Amino acid sequence: MRIYGILPFVPLKDTFYAFEFIKSQSPAELAPNYIGFVDPEDENCSRVVPKFPPSYWNLRKRIQKGLPRSNNSLEAWHKSLSRDVGSHPNVNKLAKHLKNEQHLTDVLIEQINSGRVYPREKSEIKKDNEIMLINTVPPKQLVLWQLES
Secondary structure, three states, X not given: OHHHHHHHHOOHHHHHHHHHHHHHHOOHXXXXXXXXXXXXXXXXXXXXXXXXXXXXXXXXXXXXXXXXXXXXXXXXXHHHHHHHHXXXXXXXXXXXXXXXXXXXXXXXXXXXXXXXXXXXXXHHHHXXXXXXXXXXXXHHXXXXXXXXX
């Protein structure tokens, strides 16, 4: 099942091909679990529309643009906001928090503009480099390589 982890990195136009190729290489008993499974009750044998279309979860263009692969940083900020102001803050408490947040952002921007570099974890750098390498591999070769490993 690990092979499905490669689909978000396949070009969007090749996602269907890569999925079909993976499906053809997988055991038949897994078929009902596939996204896009063909409904046996349908007389026309049409494909079930996936709940989340590939355009929602495909990451290839985001990686090419150097954008984050997830919204974890946003969730971390929201958790911090919730912890600092609570679930139903009054206007003054919220305004004070947002003013402090703006000050911290201004300080951070000034530090970055002055040349300060915030090092990333080596494991995260390694993961990003591997993903960038994956992004250069043709889709069919990518799927075959994942099947072999």
